[in-house]
Amino acid sequence: NGRVLFNEIPTGLPVAGRTTVYDASQTIDLDSVPLNGGFLVKTLVLSIDPYMRGKMRDPSVKSYSPPYFTGEPLSNYGVGVILRSENAAVKPGSHVYSHAFLFQEYFVANDASAFTVLENKENLPWSTYVGVCGMPGQTAHHAWREFAHPQKGDVAFVTTGAGPVGATVIQLAKKDGLKVIASAGSDEKVEFMKSLGADVVFNYKTEKTADVLQREGPINIYWDNVGGETFEAAIDAAAPRARFIECGMISAYNGQAPYYVKNLVLIVGKQLKISGFIVMDLFAKHLAEFYREIPAAVARGEIKYLEDRKLGLEHAGEAIVDVQTGRNKGKSVIVVAQE
Ligand code: NDP
Secondary structure, eight states, X not given: OOEEEEOXXXXXXXXXXXXXXXXXXXXXXXXXOOOTTOEEXXXXXXXOOTTHHHHSSOTTSOOSSOOOOTTSBXXXXXXXXXXXXXXXXXXXXXXEEEEEEESBSEEEEOOGGGXXXXXXXXXXXXXXXXXXXXXXXXXXHHHIIIIIOOOTTOEEEESSTTSHHHHHHHHXXXXXXXXXXXXXXXXXHHHHHHHTTOSEEEETTTSOHHHHHHHHOOEEEEEESSOHHHHHHHHHTEEEEEEEEEOOOGGGTTSSSOXXXXXXXXXXXXXXEEEEOOGGGXXXXXXXXXXXXXXXXXXXXXXXXXXXEEESGGGHHHHHHHHHHTOOOSEEEEEOOOO
8 A cells, every 4th residue: 555655844946855755665555454434445546736735844833734644645626436335325426526535545434525526527537626626726726716707808817827726717717708828937837728728828927927917918817837037027917906816826936935925015006905715715616617617628628738747656856856846747647546
């Protein structure tokens, strides 16, 4: 039973093999492991998300998401299949989605309320349920519906546009008929954003965000996934009463840059509406609609997605670093087992 343990709190970027370690020493007898009223899950796919870095902290520091503990397996969103169950709500053979997957090939869980049985009527790859049809897709959909208030003629600027959140936002903004400016960190990612229909695409490493926004703006909607200088450039380029959707600030997750933004005073005069959010808080209002609409739209090819798949749990440590540094090309998933 391979697994990935949290080993050491990182100071800057996480390091595979040090921050996290792959451990193959544990054995689980699948036929006899005690379930104590719970169920045995075989992990098929695990999601690697930017917010996992925030869980790698001193556990005494409070945050919206609980910390990882050293010596214990990592946990995150995943999809798996139930092998055995002593809980009537979770039947053997069914596929489940949860944020409570352990980074283990097999694990026993007890809290059925944390697991959603996936019907997957559209017969999509299971990995989509941690990407475009899972938490990142929900982040894009829920916050766009809640905070964007798109108007005819609006211009939207989307950052990290090649990742699962940004790529979905680009497509929702295009469906609403907006002009979309989108940025990412490589020419290959720029091509992908173009294929999604974004009108103006650029590599922020070779072209200055402020220059592009000055040329193509002003902007009415800013989708922030990066913070820092980009946030600052968006404030400068904002139209009066622009909506800022503060989804993430990855440019500082690893302590590389300050969160400091110099031109906050413009928020007053421009009457900007700045909305930070945590996706879980939007589930009650938007999740049912999401599951009614998005998997079917993905199956029809109306919403496109790109995945960066790594085969085998032993690659989880590298994948975590890749997502923090931009080496991932699309939604980062670990394929732990095929079925
Ligand atoms: P991605 O797959 O887009 O991965 C993160 C990307 O961030 C990298 O690929 C990289 O892309 C970019 N990046 C890394 N470092 C920097 C930097 N210094 N400056 C600019 N860009 C950088 O991730 P997701 O689509 O899953 O998540 C996107 C954002 O959404 C994250 O900020 C995440 O924290 C946030 N989020 C927030 C949620 C919420 O509830 N508020 C829920 C889910 C996600 P590139 O090559 O383009 O630089």
